[in-house]
Amino acid sequence: MEKRKSFSDIAAQLRGEIYTGRFKMNDRLPPERDLAEIMKASRGTIRKALEQLENEGLVGIVNNSGTYVRFNNKNIRQPIFESARPLELMDARFAFEPHICRLSVLNARPIDILELSGIQDAMETKVEDAVAFANLDTQFHMKLVATTGNPLLEWIAMQINSVRGNQSWTRMRQLTLEPNIIYKYNLQHRQILDAIKFREPELAAERMKEHLETARLSLTRASAT
């Protein structure tokens, strides 16, 4: 039983072929009727997808002639996140997050700390669910950065986080996030949060460093297997 494909699925697929250079600049795509057969969709769907790609400026449709690629993938650099390696990401977090804690102590409002506590409470119920925990963990760190009130830092954190959203990371998550590790993370998160509550900038930073050291250890241990 084959699934029906929506026009945005088709668009996404063609977009990928163009970005990766499978279809190069000025290439003519196969005729709509052929594409329909190749991609197992009706011609109408193909047309809608191509129409969207034209609006995005990726292709140009010429009547009675064909659809041509209008995108040069040499001009666009692959985002750095695609190729970032786990330990490189850890170094970035080591650089950032301890100081984020200091700034959070200086700037966080009571309501921010309340929200962080809420996320923390939720995390502590997810010892057995790696996926749910990881998502909450992301929220926790994003919220932490937000409390600094510095949009530049927030933006950088988002870039770092988008690395973690990558597919290869989901596998790594499966390997590292065992219940006992999650338990330890929860303890450390709680300690960091307490340090922020009691307005101890250096203590918060120090505890974040310990937390990251734990994370790095479980990472290197996992990649050794």
Added chain:
Amino acid sequence: MEKRKSFSDIAAQLRGEIYTGRFKMNDRLPPERDLAEIMKASRGTIRKALEQLENEGLVGIVNNSGTYVRFNNKNIRQPIFESARPLELMDARFAFEPHICRLSVLNARPIDILELSGIQDAMETKVEDAVAFANLDTQFHMKLVATTGNPLLEWIAMQINSVRGNQSWTRMRQLTLEPNIIYKYNLQHRQILDAIKFREPELAAERMKEHLETARLSLTRASAT
């Protein structure tokens, strides 16, 4: 035996997927029935979760069509370069550069240190020329990051530096970079470089902090005028 998942669990998980960019702007989420199967919950629960995300503005539900992501984590990029203020930038540098120094000590090759010394020598001849000094200063910090061998950090540093291109920063430079300040910066740069040469990570980090503290002071003093 699997636990029953509440609608807020589902909402949190989807929220995470959107924040980390696994579901991108304008993507259509899988149909409610599919989500129910994927996330091991009933359709009613999925519906409640989606309803909440819609209230948060993260997604838009379109009748008879689908649920679409209405959150673009790249949108945050635009305001950054327009509105990042010098003191916000200083906080970002405070977060980053001390740790960069540590990593540089661990990874810099002799030839890297030689190049850094070259830039440093050039800077010391530019005590009277604020513009030339500022350019070399940028080079120095970029080269420093490059010695870590971590492309992710390098990329982030580049983003931070690009903020310096905006107008308020240029004006601020005019105000702060007086010869006696440049002289002090040169001393501090030299000390940082020495600490890296002698492979003292914490000393290098500490001296970078002092340097940034000096820079911040002259910044606040300038904006007070």
Added chain:
DNA sequence: TGAATTTGGTATATTATTGGTTTGTTATTA
């Protein structure tokens, strides 16, 4: 030259899919 073929553009009836809704049951919690 001139007819056949190929191309995107358009129209229409049919089928499958999707969110919205209702009803009743089963687990969980206070």
Added chain:
DNA sequence: TAATAACAAACCAATAATATACCAAATTCA
């Protein structure tokens, strides 16, 4: 035990995808 929340199954109406046919302009080729 009573109240709340998740589950399950069925149905509705709007929408999207399909299948098919035909058009007009460009290209190909006898």
